Amino acid sequence: MKAPTAGLGSAVQGSALAEVWPLSPLQEGLLFHADFDGGDRPDTYTVQSVLSVEGPLDAARLRTAWQVLLARHPALRASFHRRASGEAVQLIMREVTLPWTEADLSDRTETAAHTELDRLVRAERARRIDPAVAPLLRLLLVRLGAREHRLVLTSHHILLDGWSLPVLLDELTTIYEADGDTSSLAPVTSYRAYLAWLARQDKEAARTAWRTELAGAEEPTLVATATPPAPGTAAPTRRSVHLSTETTSALTDLARTHGLTLNTVVQGVWALVLARLSGRTDVVFGATVAGRPPELPGAESAIGLFINTVPVRVRLDGAQPVLRMLAELQEHHTALMPHQHLGLADIQSAAGPGATFDTLLVYENYPRTGRQSPAPDTVTFSSVEARQATHYPLSIGIAPDERLRVDVTYHPDLVDEQLGEALGGILARVLEQVVGDPSVPVGRVGVLIGPERGLVLEGWGATAGGVPAGLVPELVAEWVREFAGAVALVEGDRSLSYGELWAASGRVASYLAGVGVRRGDRVAVVMERSVDLVAVLLGVWRAGAAYVPVDVGSPVERVSLVLADCVPAVVVCSEATRAVVPEGVGVRVVVVDEPAVVGELAVCGDAPVVRVGPGDVAYVMYTSGSTGVPKGVAVPHGSAAALVG
Incomplete structure (x- = not known):
């Protein structure tokens, strides 16, 4: 579905338009993918959150609270267009109508109700969101019982990042309880302030920093098959693995003791696995960064797409202790933080083919909602399921909690199914090894064992007759x-x-x-x-x-x-x-x-x-x-x- 290019006035009637904003680098990329993947197929970047709503809910009051949120945050009223020159802009409308649907399944048996709920959720996810029509979100409220509902929020990733959702839910709870009153909430930091901050950054200094970081990386780091599939031939598959509470606690202690972040530990472990998959000792993969500058007041509570995707390079020395490798990785990350605003296309253009990758690591370091102990007989919201995907053949999601969760999302047309199914377990096992002995040399970490080794070294990419395909x-x-x-x-x-x-x-x-x-x-x-x-x-x-x-x-x-x-x-x-x-x-x-x-x-x-x-x-x-x-x-x-x- 192409973003309109001419006649932007047709999207705006009278004084309905409030502002015109540029796009962030990641928004530019997502709009490109929306244009490129257009059609009747689901958009890869459709994001869906299913929330459990417990308590004596007033549906009309909840709908009003969401409408207040749309009025409060200009970023939620954005639509995306291209001028005749090709320049992309987002138009911020003064008012938009909230797409709201309700379904009542309370008269069905529990099994029948949940079967129908699953169908409704899938149908919502399959229906494309037009980037040119605001708002780029819709809500479905499903009644399962007098005190039990599901709220399904379906949106386009170009509108919001994962950090924004708990912020929205906190505000939603406050507005709902106050019956639409926002006076107790902090003033809004508009996404426009972030776009203005982006425009002030020194892009040439950032290009130089990334060019230096990736110097000597001559080739892409790729794990997917060489032949891309026909568009839309298979939906991404997601598999999840949970670490034990003991291993999760030990990982947290390891990071804290050695001045590391848990994100750094996970990135280092993924580099070890990626090195085996790609047959390289110098690997590059993508990672998402929060992108919320501390010098921008209110950035931590702002709504919008702040994240960015940047390359992470890890050079592995078999004799180097894992702990030292992790420390160096964090040093590089810290040095590059002032330059993480630069868009991926700019980074890859400056650094060359070595900045190209086809795997992405997402560490979900989101703020926790503030209502940890709600008062009795009040309405509470909690996440049941969240679904999103990327265009990358292989994505690793890390959700820290009491039991750290590893989500592996892969495209079956591009990544061997056996490998995709096994990868979560491989990552979990390597994390356990690192916890057990962080001083072990990199070359002695057992990444692939038994059948997995045969899969990666012999079987991956071979045809049924045993003859390698496409070498x-x-x-x-x-x-x-x-x-x-x-x-x-x-x-x-x-x-x-x-x-x-x-x-x-x-x-x-x-x-x-x-x-x-x-x-x-x-x-x-x-x-x-x-x-x-x-x-x-x-x-x-x-x-x-x-x-x-x-x-x-x-x-x-x-x-x-x-x-x-x-x-x-x-x-x-x-x-x-x-x-x-x-x-x-x-x-x-x-x-x-x-x-x-x-x-x-x-x-x-x-x-x-x-x-x-x-x-x-x-x-x-x-x-x-x-x-x-x-x-x-x-x-x-x-x-x-x-x-x-």
Whole structure:
């Protein structure tokens, strides 16, 4: 459903318009998704809260209280539009009518009533909310008995964040009890004040900070399948796991004792799991931040969408104690707090592809409602269920309480169902390990055990017949079948077709297998960019090995360190780069354009059929590391395929 672009006046009649506001960065993103995903399907960012209402409720009085809330908070009267120029704006109406529906199920049996309640709730969630029509929320009050009701609030995420709901409920209770009187409430801090604060921030300083934070992160961190599904083919699935009260208490004590936040501990543990899923030691994922600036008076009680999504980068060193890793993570978070206002699109544009991710962690650090001990015979509101989703293939929600809850939401078309079902338990188990021994080295934390290890390392992304689906060699093979004669590579006056590239890489794979290269081995490649280099790299993959690219301009000391660390089965170079390979390297050196080797390659037969999975390492990139010593980052075939696909 596209936001209207022209004729904004048609949305406003006479003096109905009160104000015109810009959008926050996240609102811009959500409006884009509303436009992009338009149609009759449910909007991904439809948010729903089901509240239990206990006590002698006056439905008309409750409806009036909600109408007062709409009048009190301008942000609740917003609709979203695009000017003819493409600029997005939100129009704040002077008055809006509250969409209110009632249903009475009190004459039904308990089973029948709850069956019908579930149907009504699902129907409300399935009905799209038009961003161009205010208000972007509606209410359904269901009567189950004389003193028992359910209140279903369905809204668009562009309007409110999770923090705002308990604030609204506190005010709702006060207004209801006062029969519509708001005089006892604090003055409203308008969302417009926050938008003005955003406009005053130093965006260039923020871009520089994020660019520095993500420097050296060269590739996206991806866990989803490389092939996106058709829109709307499957709804997200949510699974929840609760930690024990003892583990939750121990986590809280661990954080408090070491000057950490519980959010930091959870983020660090998710980084450990994500590293195993992606086959990387330098991972980036998304996280939501509250976005309520302490220097803005009244921000903590304001209503609107203040949150922002920002990247979190965690570099993992297997020898580093988990506690130290967590401390460094919190140090980075603290340093970046003044820059968390910058929109994700701006961050990714400034920092490059390394700021791209497809997993999101949401820590629900919301204020608690103020009515902990209500007076007898009064109306009380309590949350029964809350549902929301994101466009990310995999989202982790953390709800701290007496028993910390882990919510895993995944899109079955993008994330393996077995993994999605198991992930909550995996996270809970790693949290328990960290509580048990926070001084354990990162590399010794058992993330995947038993069947889970097989699922991630072998089965994830494979077809039923056991042949990996969509890895780069298979993608190239498909192109060869379709476009064998088409030009694949060009170097000056020389070119290779897809068929010729496939044949050349097959000879390299056959040759490497003949000199002892096996699945999982490392092959160091010391060559300059050329069509021959591409044939060698593809040949290494077809032999089942992983390549380790070595910069031919590196000092000999660095080359020696890289080769000593990766322990290659073979070093492949050209006559032009032979001098870069240190003498006495200790393994076979293959000079691919040396006459004897050229002759041997010419008579090599078909490439061996070596089956590799998405979890097998495709290549190992060496960075300088924080100490200047080269550090290898292993990238699995699944991630490589995601980048190509």
